[in-house]
Amino acid sequence: MPLNIPNLLTWTRILLIPLVIGVFYAPLTAYEKNLIATSAFVVAALTDWFDGWLARKLGQTSAFGAFLDPVADKLMVAAAVVMLVELDRADAVVAFIIVGREIAISALREWMAQIGAAKSVAVSLVGKLKTTAQMVAIPLLLYYEPLGPVPVAQLGYWLLWLAAALTVWSMGYYLSRAWPEIRRKGF
Numbered sequence: 001m002p003l004n005i006p007n008l009l010t011w012t013r014i015l016l017i018p019l020v021i022g023v024f025y026a027p028l029t030a031y032e033k034n035l036i037a038t039s040a041f042v043v044a045a046l047t048d049w050f051d052g053w054l055a056r057k058l059g060q061t062s063a064f065g066a067f068l069d070p071v072a073d074k075l076m077v078a079a080a081v082v083m084l085v086e087l088d089r090a091d092a093v094v095a096f097i098i099v100g101r102e103i104a105i106s107a108l109r110e111w112m113a114q115i116g117a118a119k120s121v122a123v124s125l126v127g128k129l130k131t132t133a134q135m136v137a138i139p140l141l142l143y144y145e146p147l148g149p150v151p152v153a154q155l156g157y158w159l160l161w162l163a164a165a166l167t168v169w170s171m172g173y174y175l176s177r178a179w180p181e182i183r184r185k186g187f
Contacts, residue, residue: 002062006055009047013072016044038143074102097164117181126170133163
């Protein structure tokens with residue numbers, strides 16, 4: 001495992017997960033819990049963008065980093081979404097769609113890599129839109145309190161449902177891209 005700044009940022013994202021979850025069990029006010037969890041999630045989300053950019057800029061890309069980065073992303077999103085269900089701020093159906101898709105597409109990508117067709121399931125625009133919707137919705141739902149006239153919880157709720165719809169759409173897209181390769185290989 002190369003120890004470099006991009007990989008340390010990815011590890012930081014993983015290490016922030018217990019803070020995002022654990023703060024809700026701490027003896028703090030609801031506002032403090034929401035603020036700390038939101039701040040930790042936003043920092044983690046920023047490291048997601050920054051570690052990839054930095055790895056490319058510094059020439060520090062690695063196979064380990066390429067493996068760990070999406071794992072960290074999926075762990076962070078899954079933990080936050082499950083916590084939102086626990087807090088009754090998100091529907092279990094949405095959590096299942098988001099977490100289930102992440103597991104299914106990760107397995108599909110692994111399988112496609114094994115048969116030499118990884119490019120057929122490369123990240124797409126709809127996948128990036130899904131990620132963006134999630135990364136905006138989750139902090140809004142973690143924060144939950146209105147910001148002046150902005151109904152943060154309602155906005156987060158609808159954005160998470162949008163993310164779930166984009167999740168289904170992106171899963172269909174990736175499966176349709178993989179299907180010709182799957183048929184060609186005789187599976």
